[in-house]
Amino acid sequence: MTASSRKSRGMATQALVAAWFRRRGFPFATDAGAGRPGRDILNLLGLACEVKARAGFSPLAWVKQAVKAAAGDLPFVVLRCNGQGPAAVGDWPVLLRLEDFTALVRAAGYGDPEEPGAASA
Numbered sequence: 001m002t003a004s005s006r007k008s009r010g011m012a013t014q015a016l017v018a019a020w021f022r023r024r025g026f027p028f029a030t031d032a033g034a035g036r037p038g039r040d041i042l043n044l045l046g047l048a049c050e051v052k053a054r055a056g057f058s059p060l061a062w063v064k065q066a067v068k069a070a071a072g073d074l075p076f077v078v079l080r081c082n083g084q085g086p087a088a089v090g091d092w093p094v095l096l097r098l099e100d101f102t103a104l105v106r107a108a109g110y111g112d113p114e115e116p117g118a119a120s121a
Contacts, residue, residue, distance in 0.1 A: 006053075006054075007034055009053050010051075010053050011031070011033070011034050012053075012086075013051055013052075013080045014032070014033075014040050014041065014051045015031050016086055016089050017040070017041055017051050017078050017089070017092075018030050018031040018041050020089050020090070021041065021049075026043070026044050026045075028043035029041055029042070029043050029044055030042050030043055031051075037069075038069045039069050046073050046074060047073055047074050048066055048067075048069050048070035048071070048073040048074060048075045048076070049066070049077075050065050050069065050075070050076070050078070051077070051078050051080070052077060052078070052079050053079075053080040055082050059077070059095050062077045062095065063075065063077055063095055063096065063097060065077075066096075067097070074096070074100055074104075075096065076094055076095065076096040076100070077094065077095040077096070078092055078093075078094055079094070079095060080092050081093070
């Protein structure tokens, strides 16, 4: 894949993710465009989305990038793997830190009360 086609795929992937969110309760979601620092999807109140459409796999670097841009919001990475086209956006994986995932599922009502001192462990 040429650099130009990789860039085009990345831009298209960001647009698809923004459209996904717009149709699901985030009407102002928009892609930030290629090569800009910070979040890849804008106007997701409380969320910091990084989008990746790459053959290589560097999840730690990607999550760190999302965390760096989060400024206190929930950082996460949407990953478009090779072979996943636009029709499968809902199947694209999402990466986030265990700490953030646990907070999400607890806020959704899952789990028993935390053990004393669990927050610091």
